[in-house]
Amino acid sequence: MRIGTLHIRTPVLLAPMAAVTDLPFRTICEEFGVGLTITEFLSAHALSAGDQKTVDKMTPSLNGTRFGVQIFGREDEPMARAARMAVAIGASLVDINMGCPAKRVVAGECGSALMREPKLAQHIVRNVVAAVPDHIPVTVKHRAGWDQVHRNAPEFACAMVEAGAKMITVHGRTRTQGFSGRSDLGIIRRVREAVPAGIPVVGNGDVVDVEGYLRMRETTGCDAVMIGRGAQGNPWLFQRLRHVLRGTSDPGPASLEQRIAVFRRHTSLILELKSGPRLIHEVRKACAWYAKGLHRCNQFRQKIWQITDSDAVIDAAEEYFSHLVERRSKNRAA
Template sequence: MRIGNLDIWPNIVLAPMAGITSHPFRTLCKKYGRVGLVVTELISSHAIHYRNQRTWGMFDWTDEERPAFCQLFGGDPATMAEAAQVVVENGADGVDINMGCWVPKVAKTGAGAALLKDLCQAEAVVKAVVDAVGDTVPVTVKVRSGWDSKDVTAIRFAKAAANVGVKAITVHARFASQGFSGTADWSVIGQVKEAVNGIIPVIGNGDIETPQDAKRMMAETDCDAVMIGRAAMGNPWLLARIGLYLETGVLSPEPDGFERIAVAREHAQMQVAQQGEDIGCRELRGLLSHYFKGIPGAPRIRESLTKIKTLSDIEAILDDAHERFVIRLEESDGDGTVAERELAAA
C-alpha cells in the first residue's frame, strides 16, 4: 500500500489505542509483529496548543518504529492545523485525524466521531490540516461508519476527504453510537472502497482476531490494508502471523509460554524505563495481563499483576510463571506436547 510518498509494507497497521499504543508497545509490535505502520494513541490538539507538558511526552516515536503516524483529535480547524505542524516538526511521519472517538469527553467538544455529524466542519478540519502539513507528510483520517445507523456517513465523507488531499482512510466498521457493541459490518468498508474508486487506499478495521479474519476482510471488501487493535494487545506476534498468512497462506504457530513471558518482560522493562516505576507499574497491571491469555495458570498470574508496584515485583511474577511452565514441560511427555496441548486448550 502506498500512502502519499510512503510505501507501507506489510499492509498491516497497528490501531491507535489510548493507554496501549505508546512507544514500548509500538516498538514490540514492529519487532515481533513486523507491522507496516504504527499510529500513536489520540493526542489532543488543544493540549498541544496550550503546550501541555504531559502531551509533549506523547511525542515518543523513535526511528525503529518508522513509519509512525501521530493521531490528533480536535474540532477546530486552526488548532488542528497548528497541532499538526507541531507533531511534524517533532518528527511524525504522518498525521492521522481522529473521527472515530465517541466518548463524551471528546465528542462533546465537536471532535472525534462528532465530526461525522457535521461534514462541513469535518471537511474544514481536514482541509486545514492538509494545507498545514500536506506538502511535507501524508494526512490520513480514521472514521467510524457514521454517527448512528441513520446515516452511513463514511461513504460520502471518504470521497470528500480524498478530494481535499487526504492520502488514506481507515474505516472502523461500527457506528459511533455502538461503542464496541455488536459486530463490525465490513460491508461498509467495501462501500467506502468503491466510493473512493482507487484514488486513495482504504484500511479496514474492526473485529479482526485471527489471520483468517484478516484474509476474509480483504477478500470481502477489497480493502488495501487491515488495521488490528484489541487482538494485538499482549499478542504482537499476531501481526506477523497475519502478514505471513496473507502473503503465503501459511498459518504459523502461536507463541509458547516462554516467548510470551520473555516479551512481557521486555515490555515491562521498556515501560518502566519510559514512565518510571510508579506510573509504569500502574499501566503495566493491565497491559501485561493480556500476554497470559491461554497460558496455564493465567488467572493466578493476572491476580498477582494487579498488585505490582516495582519492576522487581514484575520480574518475580514472570520468573515464577517461567518456573511453573518449565515444571509443566518436565511433567509432560518430555517434548512438551502435553504443555502445548494445555496451552491450546486453555
C-alpha cells in the same frame, strides 16, 4: 500500499488506542513486522498549549522507524500547530480522529461528532493539509456513521478525500454502537467502492487472527487492515500475517518460550521508557497480557494486582512462567 508519497510494505496497521499504543507496545509491534503504527489520539488543543502529559505521548518510534501521529480537535490554529509538532518530531503521516465515540470528545464536537458535520470536517482536513509539508500525508479515521439511521461513511470518506485526505480508515461500527455488535464489513466495502482508486481504504474492527484479516480483505476489497484489540498481548499476529502475505508458511501461534521472551522485552522497554505513578500499572498490564489463556492466569493476575513494586511484579511473572515451563516438562515426561 502507497499513502500519498509513503510506501508501506506490509498492509497491516496497528490501531491507535489510548493508553495502549504507547512507545513500548508500538516498538514490540514494529519488531514483529507491523506495517505502520500510529500514536493514540492526542488533543490538538492540549498539544498546542504545551500540555506536558500530552506532548510526552507524542513519541517518535525508536531507531527511526516510520510512524503516524493521530490528533483530534476542530479549531484551525491548534490543529495546524499540533500537525506541525507531529512533523517536527519525525511523523510520517498525520491522522485525524473522526471516530472517537467518547462522551467528553463528542461533547466538544470532535471525534465521531464530526461525521455529522462533513463541511466542517472538510475544512479541518484542508487546514491540516495546508499546515504540513506536501510530502506528509494527512489521513482520516472514522466510523460507519453516527447511528443506524445516519450511516454516511461512503459519502463522508469521499468528502474527506476531496479535501485532501490520502488514506481513509473505517471502523465498521456507528458512534452509538460504541463497541457493541460487530464491525460491518458491508459498509467498509461501500467505502472502498466509493473512494477513488489510488486512495487506500483501511478496514478496521474485530480482526483478531489471520482468517479475520483475510476475510476483511476479501469481503471489503480494502487495501489494508488496521488491528487494535486483537494485537494486545498478541504481537505475533503481525509476524504471522507478514508470512502469509509473502506466501511463506504461517509460523502459528506463539510458543511458551516466545511469550516469555516478549514479556521480558516488553517489560524492559516499559522500565526503560516510562516513569511516574502509572509505571506499576503498565508493568502489571504487560505481564497479564502475556499470561492470558495460560494455566491459572486469573490467580496470577490477582496476585500481581496486589504487588506495589514494579520489579516485584516482574519477579512474580518470572516465577509464574518458570512454573509453567516446569509443569510442561513434567507433563511431557509423564
